[in-house]
Amino acid sequence: MQAMDQPSNGQPPRERGAASDTLPAGLPDAPRVSHARFRIGDRVKHSIFGFRGIVFDVDPVFANTEEWYESNPLRPDRNQPFYHLLADNGEQSYVAYVSQQNLVADDGREPIDHPAVAAMFKRLPDGDYRLDATRWN
Numbered sequence: 001m002q003a004m005d006q007p008s009n010g011q012p013p014r015e016r017g018a019a020s021d022t023l024p025a026g027l028p029d030a031p032r033v034s035h036a037r038f039r040i041g042d043r044v045k046h047s048i049f050g051f052r053g054i055v056f057d058v059d060p061v062f063a064n065t066e067e068w069y070e071s072n073p074l075r076p077d078r079n080q081p082f083y084h085l086l087a088d089n090g091e092q093s094y095v096a097y098v099s100q101q102n103l104v105a106d107d108g109r110e111p112i113d114h115p116a117v118a119a120m121f122k123r124l125p126d127g128d129y130r131l132d133a134t135r136w137n
Contacts (some may be wrong), residue, residue, distance in 0.1 A: 002075040004022050034060050036081040036100070041121060041129040043106040044085065046098060048074070053085030054129050055094055056120060076101050087108055 038044055042055045062069065062078035069075070076099035083103060087096040093114040109127040111117075122132040 017076065031132070034079065034100075036060070036083075038081075038083060038100070038103065040107070041131060043126065043127075043129065044083065044098075044103045045106040045108075046096075047102050047104050049089075050106070051087050051089035051096065052110075052112055053087035053098075054114070054117060054121065055083050056086055056116075057084035058082070059084075062099075074099075074102060086112060086116050086120075086121050089115045120132050 018036045035079050038055050038058070040055050040058065043052065044055060045052050061080065062076075062082055064082070064123040069078070081100040083098050083100065085096040085098060087094050111123065111127075112129075117123075117129070119135065120131065123129055
């Protein structure tokens with residue numbers, strides 16, 4: 001059973017360690033902790049649209065614009081990790097912003113064809129990608 005904190009203001013008790021315990025009054029509750037399935041450098045594939053990409057940044061929860069969200073026909077849950085990808089659909093390269101629920105690991109060994117890949121990543125002999133630390137000096 002979780003420990004409960006009894007506030008002195010007459011409010012009902014809350015579980016100790018709840019997200020709202022650390023937020024100033026008046027702010028909405030923070031989402032529960034989400035766990036990213038993919039890391040920077042991982043190759044992923046969109047489970048519906050099929051394009052491939054390399055993760056170059058991760059947001060723990062949705063952090064794009066409301067306009068982007070409303071224009072997305074899939075309307076994924078906002079309280080999950082979202083990934084910034086260097087994407088390639090076989091015809092063009094672009095940057096994509098994709099929810100975790102719509103990504104799967106890409107086990108293919110074909111390189112991702114995006115011009116920014118070489119500027120950010122080193123391709124390893126097994127086909128994986130790792131950030132190239134020499135680029136950040």
